[in-house]
Amino acid sequence: MVPPPTMMTRKGPWTEQEDLQLVWFVRLLGERRWDFLAKVSGLNRSGKSCRLRWVNYLHPGLKRGRMTPQEEDLVVELHAKWGNRFDRRWSRIARRLPGRTDNEIKNYWRTHMRKKAQERRTCSSPSPSSSSSSNGPPSELRVEKHDGDSVAEGSAFTSGLELTDDEVKGYTMDQIWNEIAASESCNMECPPTSSSIWEDKSESLWRLDEDLRISNPPRV
DNA sequence: AAGCTCCCCAACCGCCTCAGA
DNA sequence: TTCTGAGGCGGTTGGGGAGCT
Structure with missing residues (x-):
């Protein structure tokens, strides 16, 4: 039925x-x-x-559209600070970024850090002791600005x-x-x-x- | 032009927290 | 004090569009 x-x-x-x-x-x-x-x-x-x-x-x-470089920097900074130590880290970070949601920041982080991890894997010599992507990024990790593309609203x-x-x-x-x-x-x-x-x-x-x-x- | 790959992001799922009964 | 339900959060998935071959 x-x-x-x-x-x-x-x-x-x-x-x-x-x-x-x-x-x-x-x-x-x-x-x-x-x-x-x-x-x-x-x-x-x-x-x-x-x-x-x-x-x-x-x-x-x-806010709609891509993160500004300032916002990107702040996300990286705050994630380095809170990323692996606090529950509700995404909502915490989102509260520091007016107009951005935890979901948006989470998506951003996943996309960019995955990309970053891939870049590191290809660029650096493979080391068996290197930590997996599930760990927080080093604080010096900066998110590169990449080519913008149109954000289709809705x-x-x-x-x-x-x-x-x-x-x-x-x-x-x-x-x-x-x-x-x-x-x-x-x-x-x-x-x-x-x-x-x-x-x-x-x-x-x-x-x-x-x-x-x-x-x-x-x-x- | 068609197919493929990658990126972005909306949305769902499951678990946790907390306020009210 | 305990129970219950609503809300909140993080993790994850899947679809669509853009760019590339």
Whole structure:
């Protein structure tokens, strides 16, 4: 027996429609109670998935694009300092790099250090006592700036899926944030897109939000 | 033009932590 | 004090695009 689609939690790349929905509900409910948010939003996603999408991609403070040389230096420096001694090192480092996420730094580190390790392997004479790449890099290790390439914003958006609405197609993150700005200017009167779920739930959500504020004030 | 390789990064998984009941 | 569930984190994987042959 295959459960009906509505019972399945969706996985894989997020669509623009889902992003819009998530952004809207995060603004409505705040960055908490992700499981609850996932349920009431009508997104067929887990709370974890929603949180990850928000933190790593949709959060307004995020920088896009390649790391600057200064950021690269800082990552190398902080990783040398904390890399093998602390839990949560990536989040620690990320906190020192405004607009960068732990995931981004982690990806950066893996890519560049793997490359670096390969370079070292080919350039230096092989020594049996040399440590594996799982160990932290020496503090003098510098990340070389390499050829830049275009960073495709929203490259995870694949064509189609169940998205068929022409209104949604062609949205970029800039446009999404324009939508948010616009919705703020109209005092959050309406969700960014028209959908039955908005009509079904939007009114009760205002009440839910109020209830949450009373019964569950945000942590400090 | 087609195939291959490499790089980047979004997203999932599993474990851990911690707050609230 | 213990239990439970939500959130947070690090490790890992897989897809897509760009560059190269």
